[in-house]
Amino acid sequence: MSKETIKVVVCGDHGVGKSSLIISLVKGRFIPNVQKVLPQVTIPKDFSSNPYSPKNTILVDTDNNNPEQLQRELKSADVLWLVYSDYESYERLSMYWITTFRSLGLNLPVVLCKNKCDYLENESMPLNRKIEDDEFLPIMANFKEIETCIQASAKMQAGINQTFYLCQRAVAHPIAPLLDSRTSELKPLAIAALDRIFFLSDNDQDGFLNDDEIINYKRNSFKKKIDINELNFMKETLFNLSVTREEYSLQLLFVPNKGMTRDGFLALNKQYAEQGRHETTWAILRAFNYTNSLSIDNKILSPILTVPSTSSVELSSKGYRFLVDLFLKFDKDNDGGLNDQELLFLFTSTPGIPKLWSSSNFPLSTVVNNRSFITLQGWLAQWSMTTFIDYKVTTAYLVYFGFEEDAKVALQITRPRKIRRRLGKAYRAPVTDRTVFNCFIVGKPHCGKSSILESFLARTFSDVYSPTIRPKIAVNSLEMKGGKQCYLILQELGEQEEAILENKEKLDKCDVLCLLYDSSDPESFSYLIELLTKHTHLNKVPVIFVACKADLDKQQQRCDTQPDELAESLSLAHPLHISSAWPSSLNELFVTIADTALMPLNGTIGFPDDDKNTSKMDDTQRWMLVGSAIGVVAIFSFTLAKLMQTSRK
Template identity: 60%
Template sequence: MTKNTIKVVVCGDDKVGKTSLITTLMKDEFIPNLQDVLPPVTINRDFSSNPYSPNGTILIDTNNEDTTQLHLQLKSADVIWLVYSDHESYEKISLYWMMLFRSLGLNIPVILCKNKCDRYNNSYNTDDQISIASDTKVEDEEFIPILMEFKEVDTCIKASALTKYNVNQAFYLCQRSITYPIVPLFDARLGQLKPLARDALERIFLLSDNDQDNYLNDEEMLALQKKCFNKSIDINELEFIKDTLLHIKPSSSSHENQYYVEGKGITKNGFLMLNKIYAEKGRHETIWGMLRVFRYTDSLSLDDAILHPKLNIPDTSSVELSPKGYRFLIELFLKFDKDNDGGLNDTELGAMFKCTPGLPKLWSQTDFPLSTVVNNRGSITLQGWLAQWSMTTFLSYSITTEYLIYFGFEDDTRVALQITKARRFRRRAGKFYRTKVNDRKVFNCLVIGKQKCGKTSLLESFLGRLYSTLYTPTTKPRIAVNSLELKGGKQYYLILQEFNELEESSILHDKQKLKDCDVLCLTYDSSDPESFSYLIDLFKKYNRNFKSIPIIFVALKADLDKQQQRGSLQPDDFAEQLYLDHPLHASSLWLSSLNELFIKITETAIAPESCTAGFPEELKSDDSDYMQTAVVLGSSIGFITLLAFTVLKIFKPNDHA
């Protein structure tokens, strides 16, 4: 956020007191009869009380006779301290100096300083301790035309090297123009906050409005102050803020004050107006104090290093949500479930994603919320919400870290994730296979099969939806993710992915996609005699890619009349040749068959050896300790859900109690 060292170039007409200002700053006293130009001076960070000040500031005195050197120094500057002292040097500010800066292509802040002000009036007290709120206000009318004409001018200030008046403050303003830049925040010509600043402040308002009533009440304002500045706001200052907003004339014709409503709090427009006032008064620190706590960079974007932290992930490991990540997402769900019906409707989802760029692209591409569990009104349930984020984290954890920040996660997002151990492989009978896993809770299954074999209905059934006779061809990838609980109380998330035939070919060519696959579910229509030959052709074409990946054959539409498959081998015979189990027979109309299938997929992901092609039965290990016999779909009550109910009791007390 802050440069380690900034360079301040002090320039202006001859004899305006540039060298005297630098010397007074360094020596804390006025020294007459100085040399014409000082060598570069470095000031350490602890010179200023500014907590965001750079580690060092280099002050460069300039000589107007050597224009080449002057231009080089200006081009290397981070900020310009432009000094004048009388009418003649004032005229040259706009006629010469500002034109010079523009001709050099400089796009850096300029601090305009009127030196020797002790000669012109006595309207100041050298002992005054001037606050940021007042000393940066434009009190001299001669500053106004320059501020209006040149947006490069950050701040204007009067000073006197002789009396030491405002010398330290002028230097501080130079530092502040870098550490608390006003240019990204405020358009002085229009007198308005800039669009990016408005967007950032609106997001801060939304995240601070904990009760989601569109007002910041006293408690929320105090919490915001504590979070951003680590101190409580003075109650008198808070009352002054409210009184100020209450008496500002609304910009619209509405009779209701649009900035503060008594008994409710500060509105979003009032919060923006308050920050506009801070910008106008030069209280950049206050605005930046909030922006930086909410992870904004000087360009008013969220820091990419925070949105997408680097993780060291072994080649065959996966990324899952940690208990802390699940807890945050549960609390977020409960916060926006305004009607407390256990589901997020479109309005509630819209409110939740207001402080983000919108739904993740991955979700839009996979028909969210139809990719997970919804209730009978189409609202995503808590179970579906957690399943969706489990899937997102598995497929692209950087989306999860990004949105955790958008949602206001305050810690390092890496604590919301956990990395599983790398897969272990063993060799037996000259073949490699995956060994059992103990630390994974999210598994990825690719559902492959000929068009119209029933894959889409299988995914719909996994989400607890009724079978539909209406055929809809799969034109883009589909995902279904749900939680399931095996006997013994262990809860898992299973991701089923379906593709059209063209995409299947691409997937089976992609070694990384196959590496991320826990189980290949090869499906065919048991009532279509041409369906299984499609799988045989896939094996012939991609045989080498199928090695070490667990495989399950599934005969779908088992409620229809079974047909003899046309081809060189029948499904049972083909499975036997590969030393795999005979196909499971399943139907979207037979709930027990679906339960058996989803159990089998999960068990295979946990203990893959038993379903790895090419192992005779006598070479396979005894996986009986991993074989479970029961599954609960649609209403899991494992750790995550129990945690949800616990949080619900804490955060959602009975309104009628």
């Protein structure tokens, strides 16, 4: 059964009028003699004036003489329309029917209908209050499965449409997840959902919903603007609740000149549920993408994206704009950083800081100020990294933060990576549409990998050595030559280095492999030779060699091939010499990493400089040809236009 279709199973004792109710609903008139059990009936949405009705509603009549079939129908139902008509069938409600439902393990809403109330002459006739008090109230108090009770008459065509609507409402807008029938209190999950909605609707974050904020959240929930009369009625309702209800006497529900409080918002929705108007609360919940289980719809949190295996996912301009606004909104002291309290408050509407962030030592994985508070630059860099590594985390948190559009519009998918061939060897084509690049920092322990990450985040160099066990990440923005901005993710692999380098999927996500060695340690470079010898597949990933601690005395490496010689034999550039004491060398390293990510051939093993220069010329010639073609077409079009203009004269 899809969510667009619900199944209503009509059940009850023999002779209570189940079939008559169904045929009266469908035909719109009473038919005295109907067959014993009606076939299944499908009622389309157009049949009902209920705006919240599903696309199709299936009505199923039941035969008590076939218990196996009856049980199958009950188990497949979305809601049970339980019918009785006299004292005997009323007694069997608790003795047989409710017991049967429970024995089958059913957790379904039950709409209880007393049929053959033939004193009802039309839909607007008042209920018999004696029946309501004597029959409905006790059974609803004893059996929480029964969501609502109603009187009807198939003969008089009364109460049937209302009963059908109540069955639809029991599925579309169930009361059970909202209100505890025994205590008449909102349930914890309902409170948590409404708290989040209040938080997101409180745009100025002052703890009150002012008139504009109420109008805005109402418009978002009901797709219409409320007028001043509705607004005043809401305020009057909250005032009356605080005066007449003992439970609210000491709580502030509405404060003049400020607005509705969080307690007032909860009290209002509790009253909706108590008065049978819980579809109002559900309209609010649905607008914020809540399901019947009061969890946010997974389809909204994780929209389906078709991402080719060699493509990456980045934030779009809309995504960046939303995250900038979010940062500025919660930077209460306007100091350019989110302190611990501001950060905690920002994540109030979410399950908390993403696990991906916690595992990467956030906020020290990105740019922070001198008090270790994340800056706007670091905030955007962190989300760029998150989107690149696992875009589903980003879409989910955008929804949690209240992004009002489909989360997919906050993302963009880059073109698949192209593989070119030259002289029988493959290499990655130049990159033109990406701004986020991923680099693995690899090398022997104590060669300076962590210092590279710290330097990238403008942290002070420390002589204290601390071995890296778990993978470590640093992400920051980088200004390229010509002023172009990109984001660079540097990953130190720690003790998982071996496993990650053997993982094809992770290597495919690596744009550059940065191979580090300590130029002052004669045993350092041999580690890289062994690495490349063991993992021959690494020749498919662009590589750069880096000699760290270049401010110290350079040592001859104890291996058969020296760094410069190996680089030349692999047709790569000589190692780049850097030092934490030379800031310009570090900046050169980061730019080189980004340049290599953009032009992968420059770092691809086995291509002499002549081939690389030829490839650059090929790319230039290709663009020149495109430009020439455009020029020829333009000249031809201009000439043709002139000729046509002349012929008209």
